[in-house]
Amino acid sequence: MLKNPYTGNPKAIEEGHQLFLDTGCYACHGHHGEGGTGPNLTGDRWIYKPTDPTLFRTITHGREGTNMASWKDVLTPDQTWKIIAFIRSLYKGDPAKIVW
Secondary structure (H helix, E strand, O other), X not given: OOOOOOOOOHHHHHHHHHHHHHOOOHHHHOOOOOOOXXXXXXXXXXXXXXXXXXXXXXXXXXXXXXXXXXXXXXXXXXXXHHHHHHHHHOOOOOXXXXXX
8 A cells, every 4th residue: 555655744744735836736625625626625525535545546647527637747756745745734524534
């Protein structure tokens, strides 16, 4: 199973936040991951199981039939992991439901 090497790393989370802004993720997911045209990234309700590998595949390859585009030609795997670390830092749900 893929593991995020940056989980809980403050420097990587800040870099992920900057990448989240620079690539325009906020346009769909909100500046604080609260959602908009894209889903809320801060809570417990996810359409697909919110594991790090699932999120990595979604960012890398997009999600067919949705507005979620593939970012594989824009973001390196390292940058994708940092964005995921940032997203995880926003979590406001039940800690018992954490699966990453």
